[in-house]
Amino acid sequence: MKKTLTAILASTLFLFVTGCGHKQKQEEPAVAKTPARELIERLQAQAESGKILFGHQDDPVYGHSWKWEQGRSDVKDLTGHYPAIMGWDLGRLELGDTVNLDGVPFERMRREVIAQDARGGINTFSWHPYSPVDNYDSWNISDTTTVSRMVSDPKVNREYRRQLRRLAHFINGLMDPDGNKIAVIFRPWHENTGSWFWWGDKNCSDADYHALWTQMREEFDAAGVDNVVWAYSPGTSTAQEYMKRYPGDDIIDIFGTDIYHYPYDGDMRTDAYRRDVMQGLETCTTEAARRGKIAAFSETGLEGVVMDDWFTNVLAPLMKQHKIAYVLCWRNAHDKPGHHYVPYEGHPAADDFRAFANDSTFVFI
Numbered sequence: 145m146k147k148t149l150t151a152i153l154a155s156t157l158f159l160f161v162t163g164c165g166h167k168q169k170q171e172e173p174a175v176a177k178t179p180a181r182e183l184i185e186r187l188q189a190q191a192e193s194g195k196i197l198f199g200h201q202d203d204p205v206y207g208h209s210w211k212w213e214q215g216r217s218d219v220k221d222l223t224g225h226y227p228a229i230m231g232w233d234l235g236r237l238e239l240g241d242t243v244n245l246d247g248v249p250f251e252r253m254r255r256e257v258i259a260q261d262a263r264g265g266i267n268t269f270s271w272h273p274y275s276p277v278d279n280y281d282s283w284n285i286s287d288t289t290t291v292s293r294m295v296s297d298p299k300v301n302r303e304y305r306r307q308l309r310r311l312a313h314f315i316n317g318l319m320d321p322d323g324n325k326i327a328v329i330f331r332p333w334h335e336n337t338g339s340w341f342w343w344g345d346k347n348c349s350d351a352d353y354h355a356l357w358t359q360m361r362e363e364f365d366a367a368g369v370d371n372v373v374w375a376y377s378p379g380t381s382t383a384q385e386y387m388k389r390y391p392g393d394d395i396i397d398i399f400g401t402d403i404y405h406y407p408y409d410g411d412m413r414t415d416a417y418r419r420d421v422m423q424g425l426e427t428c429t430t431e432a433a434r435r436g437k438i439a440a441f442s443e444t445g446l447e448g449v450v451m452d453d454w455f456t457n458v459l460a461p462l463m464k465q466h467k468i469a470y471v472l473c474w475r476n477a478h479d480k481p482g483h484h485y486v487p488y489e490g491h492p493a494a495d496d497f498r499a500f501a502n503d504s505t506f507v508f509i
């Protein structure tokens with residue numbers, strides 16, 4: 145499977161060199177060749193290739209029954225390979241903490257980002273921040289003035305911008321051993337069409353949500369960050385809901401969506417998941433194609449993987465119907481036995497996951 149990724153990279157490079165090299169000798173390229181731009185082009189080629197990068201949150205730092213070991217991964221234990229996409233969460237970095245909200249030390253995260261880059265993989269960051277108004281966590285929605293104060297109350301805004309500079313500093317400092325910046329995907333203010341976060345639909349106005357993004361871009365640009373590919377990822381929604389708070393073509397590179405498979409009251413609700421994913425990814429791919437952007441399935445999973453054939457029979461067939469660059473499954477918590485989204489050795493869905501990883505559509509490294 146490593147060969148697959150190398151082959152894709154080589155053909156992308158070949159197309160680039162043969163397809164546009166000559167023209168570029170005569171004209172200046174229209175867009176500066178930043179690390180972010182290179183990753184955008186790689187992800188665009190990936191989505192076109194029909195092969196989909198497989199991702200897993202916090203994969204190499206802890207798993208269902210272990211934590212902080214080096215070199216281990218529940219995915220690798222089962223398949224012999226790492227996910228091609230590693231997901232990380234920056235929550236608490238804004239506070240100046242040394243570990244994130246799930247206990248992952250940021251220094252370890254930085255080393256793992258470098259290791260993932262060295263093996264040819266890609267890193268994506270989510271952010272479950274603590275509010276600069278009162279330090280409430282992302283899920284505390286009791287104060288619906290949080291976002292408006294963040295973007296317009298001078299004192300709170302100063303603190304928000306300070307938080308942003310901390311994030312920008314961390315991301316800007318991600319470098320390979322040769323001193324080249326490592327381009328990453330950043331996906332803040334996610335699932336905004338739902339109302340479970342303080343930046344969600346019912347908890348702030350469209351204008352204030354928009355200002356969260358524009359101020360973030362201002363601070364990142366001012367800090368000279370040129371290694372972020374920006375992802376927008378509302379939850380389940382129609383195209384109209386999805387686009388209602390779209391931050392704009394000048395801000396967003398990736399059209400993602402976060403959709404989970406939720407059984408309820410004894411009903412697996414697999415058809416509802418299929419319908420939501422078909423609709424969500426149809427929105428992402430259509431809106432992305434219209435603007436020359438990238439589509440991705442930014443978060444998904446069935447908690448506990450309680451269907452033994454979920455990966456080959458539910459996820460894989462859905463993925464094959466869309467031109468997306470990657471799919472990311474959520475984390476395997478080490479301290480909550482039922483909270484995992486990828487099987488582990490001994491799990492009833494382990495063989496099915498191995499079969500999924502052997503399907504040449506999905507890229508592991």
Ligand code: BMA
Nearest residue numbers: 233245246272474475477483
């Ligand atoms: C949620 C759960 C939480 C976790 C948070 C941030 O979906 O997994 O346990 O703290 O994401 O990673």
